Each structure stands twice: as structure tokens, then as C-alpha cells.
Amino acid sequence: MLIDYHLHSQFSCDSHTNMEAICQAALNTGLNEIAFTDHMDFTWPHQYENHYVHDLDNYLHTIAIFQDKYAGQLTIRAGLEIGLEKHRLNEYEKILRKYPLDFVIGSVHEIGGIAVSQKAFFQGKTKAQVYRQYYSNLLECIRMFDNFDVVGHLDYCKRYAPFCYEPGDHLIAMDLITEILDELIKRGKGIEINTSGYRHCSGMCLPHFDILRHYRQLGGTRITIGSDSHRTQYVGYKAAETTDVLKVLGYTHISTFSQRREIPVEI
Ligand SMILES: [Zn+2]
Ligand SMILES: [Zn+2]
Numbered sequence: 302m303l304i305d306y307h308l309h310s311q312f313s314c315d316s317h318t319n320m321e322a323i324c325q326a327a328l329n330t331g332l333n334e335i336a337f338t339d340h341m342d343f344t345w346p347h348q349y350e351n352h353y354v355h356d357l358d359n360y361l362h363t364i365a366i367f368q369d370k371y372a373g374q375l376t377i378r379a380g381l382e383i384g385l386e387k388h389r390l391n392e393y394e395k396i397l398r399k400y401p402l403d404f405v406i407g408s409v410h411e412i413g414g415i416a417v418s419q420k421a422f423f424q425g426k427t428k429a430q431v432y433r434q435y436y437s438n439l440l441e442c443i444r445m446f447d448n449f450d451v452v453g454h455l456d457y458c459k460r461y462a463p464f465c466y467e468p469g470d471h472l473i474a475m476d477l478i479t480e481i482l483d484e485l486i487k488r489g490k491g492i493e494i495n496t497s498g499y500r501h502c503s504g505m506c507l508p509h510f511d512i513l514r515h516y517r518q519l520g521g522t523r524i525t526i527g528s529d530s531h532r533t534q535y536v537g538y539k540a541a542e543t544t545d546v547l548k549v550l551g552y553t554h555i556s557t558f559s560q561r562r563e564i565p566v567e568i
Contacts, residue, residue, distance in 0.1 A: 307527020342384030491523025
């Protein structure tokens with residue numbers, strides 16, 4: 302069973318890839334199931350006028366066309382990647398209650414109006430300050446809001462960090478990470494493995510293997526795999542290898558979702 306549960310199409314402001322091309326790429330890569338998870342961030346990224354899927358009816362209608370077209374070949378789920386912004390969580394709640402989605406990723410992309418990908422976010426801070434601010438903010442968000450299914454790219458703070466990456470970096474905030482994982486497990490939420498991390502200088506998926514191991518030891522079972530692809534070339538990126546990594550870490554199932562309900566599938 303191969304899945305890619307983190308895909309951006311032309312409905313995301315930072316992607317120009319059409320859904321049909323993504324479906325074809327998924328089939329070519331041997332994927333069984335995909336989820337479109339276009340961006341719903343109200344204030345990020347700042348350089349774009351439209352920060353998010355602003356016509357959800359059209360978005361869902363377009364996904365439905367491809368669900369019909371590829372029925373029997375490829376299972377296609379309708380999802381969103383929402384940006385967890387502390388001051389706008391009520392707005393997300395209203396949207397998510399209104400639209401019939403299969404799957405929602407909750408990700409932190411900005412804190413206090415500054416994108417975690419911008420140089421300004423790191424200015425004047427040590428690596429430890431950056432990591433701890435990022436995880437404290439994530440913890441606050443998931444305590445305030447739980448209308449998501451998995452947390453996206455859990456150690457995203459390292460993706461754009463200007464600091465030299467060191468293998469023990471994830472230990473800087475392990476106390477906060479443990480609180481986050483406990484909170485997620487308590488609320489029946491999962492985490493994703495974001496394979497874009499393999500292209501980061503750490504050479505490892507997001508989050509770090511130790512965090513994936515820790516989540517399982519704490520009792521966590523809900524894991525999706527996603528490429529975070531914005532272009533067809535990365536659709537299904539390292540999906541097979543990552544599924545094997547999960548087995549090595551002791552996982553027996555991977556999570557898929559339909560109408561916001563988890564369907565665990567044996568791996
Ligand atoms: Zn993201
Ligand atoms: Zn994404």
C-alpha cells in the first residue's frame with residue numbers, strides 16, 4: 302500500500318501543477334491512494350495575494366471530477382493543509398465545519414505574523430530559541446484547536462533554519478515534543494512523515510526517526526506519508542522507502558482517511 306497524503310496543486314498559491322498531472326504522476330509512481338492537501342493559510346506566504354484556496358466549492362468539484370475519472374485505479378481524497386495561526390483558529394473551524402473534506406493537515410507555517418521560512422524569523426535568535434518558540438507555539442495551537450487529523454512536518458523549524466544542522470538538534474526541545482505527542486495521542490490525532498525532509502541537509506524525513514520512534518512508544522499509531530510535492534517530479538517521493546522505515550520502527554499500519562475518519566491499512 303503506497304500513499305501520498307500531502308500534495309499541492311494549482312489551487313495552492315505556491316504551485317502551478319494541475320490535478321490531472323498529479324494523478325498521472327501518482328499512477329506512474331505506483332501509488333494506490335493520494336490526498337490533495339492544498340494550502341489554507343490566511344496570512345502566509347506573504348508574497349502572494351491569495352494565500353489559500355479561496356474557492357473551496359470549485360476545489361472540491363475539481364477533485365470530484367478526478368475521483369470519478371480514476372475510480373478503480375487510484376483512490377483520491379479531498380484534503381487541506383491548514384496553517385495553524387493562533388489568532389485565527391475560529392475562522393478555520395467555521396470553514397472546516399462547512400465543507401465535506403476527507404483529511405486535514407494542521408501545520409505551523411508562521412508565528413506572530415512572521416513566516417517560519419523567512420530570514421526575519423531567525424534574526425537575533427539562537428537555534429535553541431527558534432526550536433523552543435516553534436514547538437511552544439505548536440503546543441499552544443493544538444491545545445486550542447483540534448479540527449485536524451495529523452500535524453504536518455513536525456520539525457519544520459529546521460527546514461529553513463540558517464544554523465548548521467547537527468544530528469542531535471531534535472533533542473533541543475524533546476520535552477515540548479513529548480508534550481505535543483502526548484496531546485495528539487490523547488486527542489486521537491496523528492502525525493505525518495513528510496518526505497521533503499530527505500532533500501534537507503539532514504538527509505532525513507520530517508520528523509526525525511527518534512521522534513517517530515518516540516510517538517510509537519508513547520502509544521501513537523496514526524501516521525500518514527506525504528511528499529509535500531508542489532511539482533509532479535516529487536509526487537510519491539520516497540513513499541516506498543518510507544513505508545519500509547515505518548516497518549523497521551515497529552509500525553504495522555499506515556493511516557488513510559475518508560470523511561475525516563481514519564482507516565488504518567496494514568503495511
Ligand atoms: Zn506545510
Ligand atoms: Zn505542504
